[in-house]
Amino acid sequence: MKKIKLTSEERKIEKDLLEGIYKPISSNEYRAISESIARRKKDTVLNIRVNSKDLKYIKHKARKLGIKYQTFISEIIHKVAL
Numbered sequence: 001m002k003k004i005k006l007t008s009e010e011r012k013i014e015k016d017l018l019e020g021i022y023k024p025i026s027s028n029e030y031r032a033i034s035e036s037i038a039r040r041k042k043d044t045v046l047n048i049r050v051n052s053k054d055l056k057y058i059k060h061k062a063r064k065l066g067i068k069y070q071t072f073i074s075e076i077i078h079k080v081a082l
Contacts, residue, residue, distance in 0.1 A: 042074065 006014065016022060025033075055069075062072035 040078065 058072060059069045062069040065072065
């Protein structure tokens with residue numbers, strides 16, 4: 001049988017599973033997590049024109065947060081839409 005080669009991240013997850021670090025969650029918690037993930041699913045494309053200086057500042061702020069600027073804009077829209 002061929003041995004599967006795991007990445008370091010996969011090895012850590014396997015170790016944590018074997019040590020019992022992950023615990024089961026209730027169906028209500030599972031449902032809440034699933035709904036949260038579904039709300040963040042990107043399923044539509046949006047093309048807009050923006051001021052170049054605004055985009056420059058958005059890119060700078062996103063870089064400071066360590067995320068892509070498209071993701072940052074998407075999160076801003078999501079927060080405003082709620």
